[in-house]
Amino acid sequence: MDSGTQKARDTDRRRILEEELATEQKSLEAARKELEEQESVRYGNERNYQKLLDRVQPYKDKVQLHERNIEALRREISNLR
Numbered sequence: 325m326d327s328g329t330q331k332a333r334d335t336d337r338r339r340i341l342e343e344e345l346a347t348e349q350k351s352l353e354a355a356r357k358e359l360e361e362q363e364s365v366r367y368g369n370e371r372n373y374q375k376l377l378d379r380v381q382p383y384k385d386k387v388q389l390h391e392r393n394i395e396a397l398r399r400e401i402s403n404l405r
Contacts, residue, residue, distance in 0.1 A: 334404060337404065338401065338404050341397055341400055341401050341404075342401065344397055345394060345397040345398065345401065348390055348393045348394045348397060349394060351390050352387065352390035352391060352394060355383065355386045355387045355390050356387055358383055358386070359380065359383040359384060359386075359387055362379065362380045362383050363380055363383075367379075
């Protein structure tokens with residue numbers, strides 16, 4: 325494969341990864357907002373603090389997932405340079 329074709333592919337790959345990164349960052353912001361909203365609400369059946377923790381855990385997991393995805397995308401983008 326000639327260098328022009330490879331450069332075009334690399335450029336396309338970088339653009340796609342940067343788009344994915346932007347999408348993940350927006351998703352992370354939304355997940356953090358959701359988590360914050362859930363942590364600020366306490367239902368009557370959550371007198372036991374563990375019940376609150378159990379309810380918000382999926383929101384924390386979602387935030388962590390997006391953070392890991394962003395880290396992986398950044399690492400992949402930096403490997404292209």
